[in-house]
Amino acid sequence: MKKNKKALITGISGQDGAYLADLLLSKGYKVYGGDRRTASGSLWRLKKLGIENKVSIIDFELAEDTNIHNIIKKGQFDEIYNLAAQSFVGSSFDTPLMTSNINAFGTLRILEAIRYYSKHTKFYQASTSEMFGGHEDEDFQNESSQFRPRSPYAVSKLYAHWITDMYREGYGLFCCSGILFNHESPIRGNEFVTKKIVDALCKIKYANGKTLEVGNIYAKRDWGYAKDYVQAMWKMLQYKNPDDYVIATGKTYTIKDFINETCKKLNFNPAWQGKGLNEKCFDTQTNKLLVKINKRYFRPAEVNFLRGDSRKAKKVLKWKPNTNLKSLVKIMCEDEMLNYKK
Numbered sequence: 001m002k003k004n005k006k007a008l009i010t011g012i013s014g015q016d017g018a019y020l021a022d023l024l025l026s027k028g029y030k031v032y033g034g035d036r037r038t039a040s041g042s043l044w045r046l047k048k049l050g051i052e053n054k055v056s057i058i059d060f061e062l063a064e065d066t067n068i069h070n071i072i073k074k075g076q077f078d079e080i081y082n083l084a085a086q087s088f089v090g091s092s093f094d095t096p097l098m099t100s101n102i103n104a105f106g107t108l109r110i111l112e113a114i115r116y117y118s119k120h121t122k123f124y125q126a127s128t129s130e131m132f133g134g135h136e137d138e139d140f141q142n143e144s145s146q147f148r149p150r151s152p153y154a155v156s157k158l159y160a161h162w163i164t165d166m167y168r169e170g171y172g173l174f175c176c177s178g179i180l181f182n183h184e185s186p187i188r189g190n191e192f193v194t195k196k197i198v199d200a201l202c203k204i205k206y207a208n209g210k211t212l213e214v215g216n217i218y219a220k221r222d223w224g225y226a227k228d229y230v231q232a233m234w235k236m237l238q239y240k241n242p243d244d245y246v247i248a249t250g251k252t253y254t255i256k257d258f259i260n261e262t263c264k265k266l267n268f269n270p271a272w273q274g275k276g277l278n279e280k281c282f283d284t285q286t287n288k289l290l291v292k293i294n295k296r297y298f299r300p301a302e303v304n305f306l307r308g309d310s311r312k313a314k315k316v317l318k319w320k321p322n323t324n325l326k327s328l329v330k331i332m333c334e335d336e337m338l339n340y341k342k
Contacts, residue, residue, distance in 0.1 A: 010082050013042040014045070016229070020230040021054075072118050076118055079122045086099045090297075092153035126233075143244055176236040212259075221253065221255070232247045
């Protein structure tokens with residue numbers, strides 16, 4: 001009888017880590033979750049998915065070499081998914097050193113441990129579309145597109161991406177990077193703009209909440225559903241040859257589009273007035289101010305356009321996204337609305 005595979009997921013307390021753990025458990029894996037000691041009480045996503053007691057949590061510090069080496073040497077995992085990161089782009093401008101130590105060198109520490117102690121382990125690196133930066137002169141970004149990182153976060157993830165590639169080519173390890181475009185869900189963190197929009201507009205609808213304040217509403221993003229995207233992560237490590245893949249929907253929308261779709265789902269009738277920093281959105285039925293612009297939420301270096309071309313993943317991995325923007329907003333709103341209907 002074939003033994004169950006063992007997988008380590010760093011960042012298991014995050015959105016992607018929780019959904020990936022749920023997927024791997026459904027496939028019979030023994031799942032171990034790497035989580036920082038300082039993140040106690042952060043496992044609410046696992047609890048929400050009903051898997052809190054089905055995974056083994058390990059104290060895992062991306063900034064500590066000895067901790068990582070001991071865990072990987074002892075664990076002899078079949079697969080490691082490195083999803084842990086300082087993942088908020090805005091914060092990276094305030095904490096560039098910490099962001100680099102976690103995102104860039106944390107990845108290197110894991111790869112070194114695999115190289116020395118567990119060469120059979122397959123490794124997945126969570127790369128990001130933010131590495132592409134602004135490509136307004138291109139219709140889409142794929143695996144051959146030029147990288148132009150526009151934040152400390154993006155630069156740190158680009159280092160992790162390239163060092164993963166180097167360990168595959170230079171040391172013969174089975175290493176894959178998934179260049180994932182924006183992917184959202186009901187368990188997205190509130191610091192991310194999609195969840196912030198849904199949360200704030202639901203509060204206005206059901207609890208007389210405060211006006212939503214946002215930055216650049218004309219930034220265009222390719223938004224998918226996180227549950228679809230973790231399927232792609234798993235498929236990468238099951239394929240016979242390691243490689244890098246763009247994971248995206250291929251469709252792009254502005255933040256303003258996301259706001260309008262959320263308003264529609266909540267039965268608001270949005271009307272926009274003004275220009276620039278004075279642009280506002282009102283509900284014409286109640287005359288409530290729903291949205292206003294706040295310059296503090298603009299990035300120091302903005303990425304205005306991202307759209308991914310995932311044809312390679314569709315052809316090789318037989319992966320495709322199953323959730324469009326309208327369905328994604330519906331999923332997120334309906335989950336958030338449950339908080340007001342108890």
